[in-house]
Amino acid sequence: MIGMTHNASASLFSTGKLATSGVEIVAEAGSTNSIKSEIGNIQNLGFSQSLIEGGDLPNGQTQVEVTFSLDEDFSLVSVITMVAPSPDWFVGVDSLNLFQNGQWVDELVVELKTYDAGTDDGVSFTSGNADTSPKENITLLTSAASDTDFSNGVHRSSGQHIGTFTFKRQ
Numbered sequence: 001m002i003g004m005t006h007n008a009s010a011s012l013f014s015t016g017k018l019a020t021s022g023v024e025i026v027a028e029a030g031s032t033n034s035i036k037s038e039i040g041n042i043q044n045l046g047f048s049q050s051l052i053e054g055g056d057l058p059n060g061q062t063q064v065e066v067t068f069s070l071d072e073d074f075s076l077v078s079v080i081t082m083v084a085p086s087p088d089w090f091v092g093v094d095s096l097n098l099f100q101n102g103q104w105v106d107e108l109v110v111e112l113k114t115y116d117a118g119t120d121d122g123v124s125f126t127s128g129n130a131d132t133s134p135k136e137n138i139t140l141l142t143s144a145a146s147d148t149d150f151s152n153g154v155h156r157s158s159g160q161h162i163g164t165f166t167f168k169r170q
Contacts, residue, residue: 001079001081002081003093004051005070006048006077006095007048007075007076010076012079012092013138015094015139018136022036022038022039023035027119028082030082039051049073049074052066052068053066054066067170075098075099078093079093085126086125089116089117091112091115093112105169106168108166109166112163113153113162114141115139116142118135118136123148
């Protein structure tokens with residue numbers, strides 16, 4: 001899990017736009033080195049305050065807890081993590097505002113939709129590497145029922161999201 005706190009001048013990813021190389025590498029391999037560099041560049045421009053980092057979910061573990069700081073100038077949160085295994089799928093939140101109507105949000109549970117980074121043509125969780133050329137825009141994952149059965153980022157048959165992020169004020 002990787003992300004940042006930021007202001008409205010920055011974004012980690014956006015549906016309908018191309019994935020940065022950092023987002024691509026997180027989505028395809030789970031590596032965060034490249035996206036950390038991208039976040040560092042955003043911080044150097046003064047648009048991001050905090051780097052948010054969390055570990056993986058090893059077998060048997062159901063949650064990861066991460067603590068980070070926000071202020072009114074950097075009240076937006078963007079976080080992504082790889083869906084593993086997958087060709088280039090990820091879950092995340094982009095520019096989630098935790099300071100609303102002049103107050104901090106005490107708790108917010110976000111059901112995560114699954115995104116396709118647009119960088120690999122794989123159609124199922126265990127598809128082999130098949131680079132998309134040219135790269136396509138990030139979309140909510142939609143796939144055939146015979147593949148993974150997703151529609152607009154949610155499992156079509158069950159209606160379930162792949163996970164949740166819970167944000168709690170401390």
